[in-house]
Amino acid sequence: MxxxxxxxxxxxxxxxxxxxxxxxxxxGTLMRPEAADAMRRAANAYVHLGDLQSRAGELITEATGAEAGYVTNGAASALTLGTAACIADNDYEVMNTLPRTDDVPDEVVIPCAHRNEYEVAYRVAGARLVSAGMNDLGNGLESVEPWEVAAAITDSTAAVTYVDRPHNQLSLQSVIDVAHERDVPVIVDAAAELPPTENLRRYIDVGADLVAFSGGKAVRGPQTTGILAGRAELVQSVALQHLPSGTHEDLWDPPRSLIDPDSVPGMPRHGIGRPMKVGKEELVGLIRALELFLEExxxxxxxxxxxxxxxxxxxxxxxxxxxxxxxxxxxxxxxxxxxxxxxxxxxxxxxxxxxxxxxxxxxxxxxxxxxxxxxxxxxxxxxxxxxxxxxxxxxxxxxxxxxx
Missing domain, CATH: 3.90.1150.180 (Aspartate Aminotransferase, domain 1)
Structure with a gap:
């Protein structure tokens, strides 16, 4: 050595x-030297974070086939912000009260076999987790059936989440089908599911509404980065609750690839994502690492x-x-x-x-x-x-x- x-x-x-x-x-893993070098160079100039998030979002959409993409402070933050988006959508009143969720749907249905120590990421946004099904006791049955997921969905459901792992018996497609029949979005935790590279597109292709990946594992970007890809409306909600505004309302000019200012009542206040900020260095490092990952x-x-x-x-x-x-x-x-x-x-x-x-x-x-x-x-x-x-x-x- x-x-x-x-x-x-x-x-x-x-x-x-x-x-x-x-x-x-x-x-996590060792960052690509090219990503580390890009971070060092990123530290030598100022940039508007909205512009940089917009550029990162373009790369993520190209890589995943999603409508929109966003860089978060790790995959866990992607799950928190994605959950906040499913609860609040583009309602500023709800955004301003999270994690308090009075009188709005705030339940996230999770197959019982998918529960794990990372589910705190959903609760941070104010979600109440609801288990679907029960654990397999070795009797040969699937651990959770699609009908059990369907039965757990009520008028209080904000989202269904699916933790992708190689040993899963419950198919993602079946979960998406039962959730979408009830107009409920599906969040996929795919933090550690790269490689294969094709997984970047697989979840969106089968209809997932939001997918979270780690930027600091196989992609070998900064350890503190995550990737969120999915529906444009939900990613807009994420950006509204995460991007700092800090300007006079009449001068607010958000990145149009992420936020349509005509669809919201005006400049948002700091949202639940404020403590989860991503710096310019991490954004640049993730962009470079993802580019290299796709070329490998x-x-x-x-x-x-x-x-x-x-x-x-x-x-x-x-x-x-x-x-x-x-x-x-x-x-x-x-x-x-x-x-x-x-x-x-x-x-x-x-x-x-x-x-x-x-x-x-x-x-x-x-x-x-x-x-x-x-x-x-x-x-x-x-x-x-x-x-x-x-x-x-x-x-x-x-x-x-x-x-x-």
Whole structure:
């Protein structure tokens, strides 16, 4: 590995070798150098944020096929602002009272199996979450059926949300169909669903009203950016509740690609999105990163990731005491993920090994989502080749230390 010092060395903060994938708590992913350079150059001039959001929106609409696009302060902020748009639409009176939602539809229906720790993003906007269906207890039934989503929709429903994950049984199309039959918009949380690149268009193509992506994962833009794409009316509501106005009302001149001033009563007040502002540097960095993401040879990137996974699997299997398997062996179009466990836990248990790896400098973080199965995950997409070698060496050292 490189011995070159970093700014974190200067600050006395240990760096991390990331085997866990694009997780926010360990910095998501590494920004593209071109995006970082664009951010540095963006810092050297003033710009009207509305103009810059408009340009970013043009790129997002080209990439997604949506009517409009917007850059948010992370994917979670995209969900919050999208929810606020579904609740308030273009009603300034409602916008000015959020997250209080007196006498307006404020329920967001979510399939029970899709509930997760990120749902706070909807509640921040004032939404009340309503579960549809129940969890599968292993009886062979789908965890949630479309009719259960339909049954949860009432006159108090502002939106239905769908969290896209590879293991979903409930199809997005069925959710969109039942929601649109009742004139209710659908928000898709696709924060981590890139690659494949085709997912940028897939959700809009099947009729989703709003889709949220992370800008700081596979796109490799600034970690604090998100992408929101969808219907123009809803994106306009997002812009009205997010873009700062701060001018004399007679001089208010919003970006026409995002806001039609003739459709609203005048200049909006600061909305619920004010604490979620996106700076010019982040906007420029996201624009550049998205441009490069769209230009990438996706198959070549996947090949590189999977070659690294093959190297890791071969070397780890050479270590006595380890059990290494591929968790997605039947999915050739996805990056290979390894599960690593121990043959015997008499001397060394998996939690102790994880703690010891994290205590090193640089700290080594592996994925702990599967810890209850007695294994940890290694995701090669966030590793360099040199880091992969270092990880193998350090795991070997700890296993041998206990066996010796």
């Amino acid at each position: 490189s011995s070159q010092s970093t700014v974190y060395d200067e600050l006395g903060v240990p760096t991390v070798i990331n085997c866990a994938g694009e997780q926010t708590r360990i910095s 040879d996706e198959s070549e990137v996947l090949r590189e990731w999977n070659e690294r996974a093959s190297f890791l699997m071969k070397k780890l299997r050479e270590i006595d005491g380890l059990v290494v398997s591929v968790c997605n062996e039947d999915e050739p179009d996805t990056v290979t993920v390894l599960h690593v466990g121990l043959e015997s836990t008499e001397e060394l248990d998996i939690e102790t090994l994880i703690r010891r790896l994290r205590a090193e400098n640089p700290r080594i973080f592996v994925g702990e989502q599967t810890l209850n199965q007695g294994v940890f995950r290694i995701v090669p997409k966030t590793l360099t080749t040199d880091e992969a070698r270092h990880v193998v060496d350090r795991i070997r050292a700890h296993v041998i230390d206990f066996e010796g």
